[in-house]
Amino acid sequence: DIQAMLRQILCVSLLVASADAFGMSASMGLGLRSVKGPAPAGRQSSRAAGALQMMGDTPLRTIELKNAKGHTATVYPFGGCVSSYKAPHEVLFIRPDAKLDGSKPISGGVPHCFPQFGPGEIQQHGFARNLVWDVRDVRSDEPDMPQVVMTLRDNDETMAMWPNKFECTYTVSLEDDQMDLELVVKNTDKKEWDFQAALHTYFHVGDIDKAKVTGKFKGATYLDKMQDPPKEVKETREAVVFDKEVDSVYSGVSGEVALVDTVNEDKTTTLRNLKGWADTVLWSPYGNDGMGYKNFACVESAAVTPKTLKPGESWSALCSIIPGPAK
Numbered sequence: 001d002i003q004a005m006l007r008q009i010l011c012v013s014l015l016v017a018s019a020d021a022f023g024m025s026a027s028m029g030l031g032l033r034s035v036k037g038p039a040p041a042g043r044q045s046s047r048a049a050g051a052l053q054m055m056g057d058t059p060l061r062t063i064e065l066k067n068a069k070g071h072t073a074t075v076y077p078f079g080g081c082v083s084s085y086k087a088p089h090e091v092l093f094i095r096p097d098a099k100l101d102g103s104k105p106i107s108g109g110v111p112h113c114f115p116q117f118g119p120g121e122i123q124q125h126g127f128a129r130n131l132v133w134d135v136r137d138v139r140s141d142e143p144d145m146p147q148v149v150m151t152l153r154d155n156d157e158t159m160a161m162w163p164n165k166f167e168c169t170y171t172v173s174l175e176d177d178q179m180d181l182e183l184v185v186k187n188t189d190k191k192e193w194d195f196q197a198a199l200h201t202y203f204h205v206g207d208i209d210k211a212k213v214t215g216k217f218k219g220a221t222y223l224d225k226m227q228d229p230p231k232e233v234k235e236t237r238e239a240v241v242f243d244k245e246v247d248s249v250y251s252g253v254s255g256e257v258a259l260v261d262t263v264n265e266d267k268t269t270t271l272r273n274l275k276g277w278a279d280t281v282l283w284s285p286y287g288n289d290g291m292g293y294k295n296f297a298c299v300e301s302a303a304v305t306p307k308t309l310k311p312g313e314s315w316s317a318l319c320s321i322i323p324g325p326a327k
Helices: 002-021 045-051 156-161
Strands: 051-055 058-066 072-076 080-085 134-139 145-151 166-174 181-186 193-199 201-203 211-214 220-226 232-234 239-241 246-250 258-259 269-275 279-284 294-308 314-323
Touching: 058 145, 058 166, 072 166, 080 181, 181 193, 181 294, 211 294, 258 294, 269 294, 294 314
Parallel strands: none
Antiparallel strands: 051 058, 058 072, 072 080, 134 145, 145 166, 166 181, 181 314, 193 294, 201 294, 211 239, 211 258, 220 232, 220 246, 246 279, 258 269, 269 314, 279 294
């Protein structure tokens, strides 16, 4: 009847308004997906749409990956953020003050920093972490390597902040004993531009006071951003510990970095930067109970020195997150 039709129209209108309020497209808010451009060859866009699901009470949608060992990863198209990696214990950390309603970037997991790292001409850490990425392809439960591929392209909103045309492609893959994260940035403009990027990864630890980070830190120069003004400092320690607030940029330190959990060394995590990520950033809001400082440390794969791309050029970066000590 007419009243029933009016109620249905009202419900749809409310859903569209809710989606807009969270910065999502109306199709995302309605549980549908709008694919920009053709689906990847050999795969149907319906596969990606079918993999999207609601996560608990959050209005944002997620993708669940699961490998043959039962290890899982949870990925939000909002921000292109990996929020969970269980192998089988939880490797990542979501802060207790995190918002999962689209009102702000997700504070935890593996947020993106692009096209800017830290403060600068546009918003803190850029815009990639608070826009909805387009899900291009999903192989959510294939035993060999479950994988999701997402893209982020320039639009009216990004051009108003950063007037450059681009395409980012982000691939999350679960192997037997690691999670691989690959980011490709392409200049689709007619002019060259530069950018910064990072994966602002939050790793879970049993106790921050008993954790340490090992790698090629000793002898390196790092920017201590906790000093006012920030100051270049020579690192003298073999391993970096967290006994105060830390915000340190180690330019040129990359390769293999381990967050050693001395409470339970089986829960040590190894971060292996294979290409692209030339720098490592360490961050801890030590003492901030509201952020849950006691149980995480950020060990970030970064390209802090700006990268320049000419029209048509691409830059790629790859890292692996490996639960347990490196083998």
